Amino acid sequence: MLYDFEFYNPTKIYFGKESLNNLKTELNHYGKNILFVYGGGSIKKIGLYDSIIKILQETSKNVFELAGVMPNPTYEKMMEGAHLIEKHHIDFILAVGGGSVIDCAKGISVAAYQKNPWEKYWINHEDVLHEVIPVGSVLTMVGTGSEMNGGSVITNEEKKLKKGRVFPQKVYPKFSILDPKITYSVPKYQMLSGIFDIFSHLMEQYFSNQDDNVSDDLLEALMKSLIKNTYKAIKDPCNYEARSNIEWISTLALNGLTEVSKTQDWQVHSIEHQLGAYTDCAHGMGLAAISVPYYRFLLSFAPQKFAQFAVNVFQVETKNRSVEEVAKMGIDALAKFIKDTGMCSTLKELNATREMLPLIAASTDLGGGYHDLTQQEVLQILESCYE
Ligand code: NZQ
Numbered sequence: 001m002l003y004d005f006e007f008y009n010p011t012k013i014y015f016g017k018e019s020l021n022n023l024k025t026e027l028n029h030y031g032k033n034i035l036f037v038y039g040g041g042s043i044k045k046i047g048l049y050d051s052i053i054k055i056l057q058e059t060s061k062n063v064f065e066l067a068g069v070m071p072n073p074t075y076e077k078m079m080e081g082a083h084l085i086e087k088h089h090i091d092f093i094l095a096v097g098g099g100s101v102i103d104c105a106k107g108i109s110v111a112a113y114q115k116n117p118w119e120k121y122w123i124n125h126e127d128v129l130h131e132v133i134p135v136g137s138v139l140t141m142v143g144t145g146s147e148m149n150g151g152s153v154i155t156n157e158e159k160k161l162k163k164g165r166v167f168p169q170k171v172y173p174k175f176s177i178l179d180p181k182i183t184y185s186v187p188k189y190q191m192l193s194g195i196f197d198i199f200s201h202l203m204e205q206y207f208s209n210q211d212d213n214v215s216d217d218l219l220e221a222l223m224k225s226l227i228k229n230t231y232k233a234i235k236d237p238c239n240y241e242a243r244s245n246i247e248w249i250s251t252l253a254l255n256g257l258t259e260v261s262k263t264q265d266w267q268v269h270s271i272e273h274q275l276g277a278y279t280d281c282a283h284g285m286g287l288a289a290i291s292v293p294y295y296r297f298l299l300s301f302a303p304q305k306f307a308q309f310a311v312n313v314f315q316v317e318t319k320n321r322s323v324e325e326v327a328k329m330g331i332d333a334l335a336k337f338i339k340d341t342g343m344c345s346t347l348k349e350l351n352a353t354r355e356m357l358p359l360i361a362a363s364t365d366l367g368g369g370y371h372d373l374t375q376q377e378v379l380q381i382l383e384s385c386y387e
């Protein structure tokens with residue numbers, strides 16, 4: 001059944017091969033001073049930087065730049081952007097990049113003109129009562145869903161904390177431009193990291209509740225489509241059909257649609273965030289390594305749901321098998337998908353050391369769905385996928 005819910009997503013999406021053409025019209029809705037935020041240089045290599053600058057010149061904007069937003073964006077970098085907003089009276093933030101750039105842009109939009117934003121918004125999760133600087137995005141790498149949500153995940157290097165926050169709708173991008181061709185140049189490792197991030201978003205919503213819920217039907221369909229298109233994209237990274245399907249699955253996976261009436265269990269993300277704080281690993285690769293041991297651990301608390309996943313997502317044969325056997329085969333199939341596609345399955349591959357594991361476990365936010373994890377259980381999970 002569906003519990004009562006509200007659903008509203010204010011981000012306008014322009015999707016497709018000609019979608020960048022809409023940037024000019026969109027920019028005309030905002031003031032003169034633009035902060036152009038981007039990453040470490042990939043947009044210059046693929047010529048996108050020049051195209052954006054041309055559009056900004058055609059709209060007669062005053063352009064200020066924040067370059068070098070790193071994967072797992074830091075609080076320090078975000079505050080550099082917030083100071084630019086104040087110094088140049090910025091009217092609009094244009095984020096061109098993957099989740100890190102867009103998350104950083106949203107963080108800047110909230111943090112500008114505020115005192116102690118880290119404590120206020122990422123630790124105490126205070127409501128955002130002030131006006132924020134509007135953000136728009138051109139997405140270059142898929143996975144996080146940041147293009148159509150209020151998420152902003154920031155790493156505080158000094159405190160060794162990577163903290164996510166979902167901001168209210170006024171912080172969502174006003175528009176996001178999604179051209180799948182722009183994602184062709186994403187290196188295979190990053191493409192796979194993004195794909196597992198999507199898979200994890202889908203699973204973390206799916207493995208909650210046990211009733212008949214249309215959100216689960218949607219989640220199963222998206223997981224199946226993601227698996228099929230992943231194999232196509234690995235074979236041919238410039239396959240528009242595969243890349244466009246993956247890109248839209250990614251957006252749908254975390255824009256609020258599939259979480260309707262689901263309690264959700266974001267424990268894998270919580271563990272990965274602290275793994276990331278200690279190793280700076282690619283987000284999706286960290287999730288891939290943690291997921292198999294986590295779901296093997298969780299299986300006995302909801303065998304029926306895991307069996308449903310096995311059958312509906314990985315087409316596991318049920319004949320002459322118990323629910324528990326089928327459920328286990330579903331997680332075996334997930335592990336095979338991770339291995340066959342070349343995603344990470346150990347923490348050692350992500351440069352974690354054994355000494356880090358207790359520190360990661362001790363700083364992980366605890367929660368859960370079918371079972372509430374303890375710090376000791378987090379440590380067991382980390383140890384079981386170390387090497
Ligand atoms: O920095 P550049 O040079 O641009 O290179 C980037 C970066 O090195 C490269 N890249 C991006 N587009 C490219 C490209 N290289 C070639 N061609 C292109 N078209 O890819 C690398 C990774 O980029 P990044 O933005 O870091 O990846 P991703 O999109 O996976 O973002 C990860 C961050 O998002 C957070 C993660 O925790 C992590 O900090 N998340 C945000 C969420 C949200 N907003 O809702 C939810 C997620 O669960 C996640 O936690």
Ligand code: ZN
Nearest residue numbers: 144197269283
């Ligand atoms: Zn994620």
